[in-house]
Amino acid sequence: MTQPPMNQNVTLAEIAEVAGVSPATVSRVLNGDERVAEHRVESVNRAVRELGYSPSRAARSLATGKTGLIATIIDSNLEVFTDPFWGIVTTAISRTLQKSNLQALLMATPLNKADNMLAASLNSQQVDGAIFFQLHDDGFVAELFKQGLPCVVVGTPKSSKSIPYVDVDNATGARMATEYLITRGAKNVATITGDLAISAGRLRYEGYEAAIAALGQAVDKNLVVNGNFSHESGIEAMEELLDSGVPFDAVFVANDLMALGAMSVLNERDIKVPEQVAVVGFDDMFAAQLGRQKLTTVRQDIEGLGSAAASMIAEMVEGRRPASRMLQTELIQRDTA
Amino acid sequence: MTQPPMNQNVTLAEIAEVAGVSPATVSRVLNGDERVAEHRVESVNRAVRELGYSPSRAARSLATGKTGLIATIIDSNLEVFTDPFWGIVTTAISRTLQKSNLQALLMATPLNKADNMLAASLNSQQVDGAIFFQLHDDGFVAELFKQGLPCVVVGTPKSSKSIPYVDVDNATGARMATEYLITRGAKNVATITGDLAISAGRLRYEGYEAAIAALGQAVDKNLVVNGNFSHESGIEAMEELLDSGVPFDAVFVANDLMALGAMSVLNERDIKVPEQVAVVGFDDMFAAQLGRQKLTTVRQDIEGLGSAAASMIAEMVEGRRPASRMLQTELIQRDTA
DNA sequence: TTTATTACTGATAGCGCTTTCACAAATGTT
DNA sequence: AACATTTGTGAAAGCGCTATCAGTAATAAA
Helix, strand or coil: CCCCCCCCCCCHHHHHHHHCCCHHHHHHHHCCCCCCCHHHHHHHHHHHHHHCCCCCHHHHHHHHCCCCEEEEEEECCCCCCCCCHHHHHHHHHHHHHHHCCCEEEEEEECCCCCHHHHHHHHHCCCCCEEEEECCCCCHHHHHHHHCCCCEEEECCCCCCCCCCEEEECHHHHHHHHHHHHHHCCCCCEEEEECCCCCHHHHHHHHHHHHHHHHCCCCCCHHHEEECCCCHHHHHHHHHHHHHHCCCCCEEEECCHHHHHHHHHHHHHCCCCCCCCCEEEEEECCHHHHCCCCCCEEEECCHHHHHHHHHHHHHHHHCCCCCCCEEECCEEECCCCC | CCCCCCCCCCCHHHHHHHHCCCHHHHHHHHCCCCCCCHHHHHHHHHHHHHHCCCCCHHHHHHHHCCCCEEEEEEECCCCCCCCCHHHHHHHHHHHHHHHCCCEEEEEEECCCCCHHHHHHHHHCCCCCEEEEECCCCCHHHHHHHHCCCCEEEECCCCCCCCCCEEEECHHHHHHHHHHHHHHCCCCCEEEEECCCCCHHHHHHHHHHHHHHHHCCCCCCHHHEEECCCCHHHHHHHHHHHHHHCCCCCEEEECCHHHHHHHHHHHHHCCCCCCCCCEEEEEECCHHHHCCCCCCEEEECCHHHHHHHHHHHHHHHHCCCCCCCEEECCEEECCCCC
């Protein structure tokens, strides 16, 4: 409760004076330099406490060439706004960065046209590193990375895998989901895919494929229908599947949003879930738990995504070169399968 | 497509040399000082372009005492993570700040115990201002504000109204919703309230009350049951309402999450919506449009909240003192009323 | 004891910008 | 024609730190 005085304008020089040492020594103490006599460390710390001193970031940046800032860039063209995803991930980033004395600079900007503005921000000594979110065009990121800016992308980069990235293990998650359906007794597992142009879409489909292949079977093309991750496309895909007449008793849907759409079609046509058709989604989005039937789905560790990205960038800032990471998923069994 | 060279280490001094003027003049041009001869302005701009120069934020901060940074503080104890709210609002903030050459610094931190750390970040010359999200204890903010830090809170501050804030007009929105229900022919409009300890909860209830009062009636206490904004509490509240036996033909629910819960109870008991009971929610959360019956609700302008907060803080940074703002809501008619 | 290390510490020189301040040139005023 | 203003510019002094470098005191090695 005893708020420290926290004077706005105390400078290192004043601390030096009060503590009776040179500015250099104060700086050493502040930065944890070992070889300072114990009694001086103490008197410096005391002065810091008493005057409520906290060093100026600007001055420090200017002197060191480090800003302590990490750009967190979201392509505002992207519609990540269907879920708490972005909030959770940025919060995790911010929290994790704090441990390395870094801070997150938020940048929402259309990635294509902003090239220049963004480049200006990133290229000069404005930030120590940058975290990008899955993007259509990662050529820009590759460029920056090559120029020496520490970068990590959340999601799987399209072109240059040389950029460190962190992603959810989409393929394994999808495979687990499909295998679960099979284990539950499904004979014909259909799938509604996401946008196959996006890595998450492709990989989830490949996971489905792998599960079928493990059975020694080939994928029946009639059982796969393409969606684009939208709720609407889930509805359409399920209608198409049903109308085609192919028999199926389970469906793996590439994300919850489409799964919810698919479920509403199933409900309308009075097809019992999971008795007649079992369904499992992917993402464990918030709304998955809202309906009268809660969705069985593959949960991705969103918070983990953020903190992994943050700690990777922190490593890079310190000069190391972290390996890309793949986060495990978890099958959440609920009402629909 | 032609990426500018964008050299990492061009300094103002080099620009001065290339342009054949003094550093002071370069600085003037960069900052739009009027009284520089036209031909010099041009040669400076040319040099800037050719060398791909962009000024160092740190140096500028050190010289001016301004950082160009706005802290965006989210109390990580809070569960804002049920909706895209946070993502939308921060994106809007970031985008709006850019217009004033400011940037958003993200800080997710438990507000109570972090006092010290946060205070350290905010108090010294680390940021030019701060945006806070609705918080239980705004005493901390009041403190900072009194100390001269430009602050804006998103939501309605509990204690000190002297802090500039921006909020959705909860009362009017709730009143509109209730009146709509009445206009539609409802004779007995019930309400499920939110947490009345939170301003949004209280104000939405007051809006309901006002609509009833406008009819010249008093609120029938049997028609109001308290929830706490959670899905679960919506379910419970509706069960209570139904079990109590009080007749009602419409219900205004203080948020969509509870409304969705209430709806599922109505469905289970085969009560037709909106024929037997009309329902309208509040928030227009994403999931409101997902079910088979899309929720009629009061939309709040989340993006507006973010950009208002951002432009208010920008004004304050420039020394002005903006008035608090109240954002209008909009009734979105869908399937449930 | 003399010399070579080691342990601490303080001057001091920037980091890259802004901003007085002073001054010259150009313009305006009696 | 003499003086007072206004304009446009550069020199130079910081802004608050860090980091190099050199120097003194204390310790180890010869």
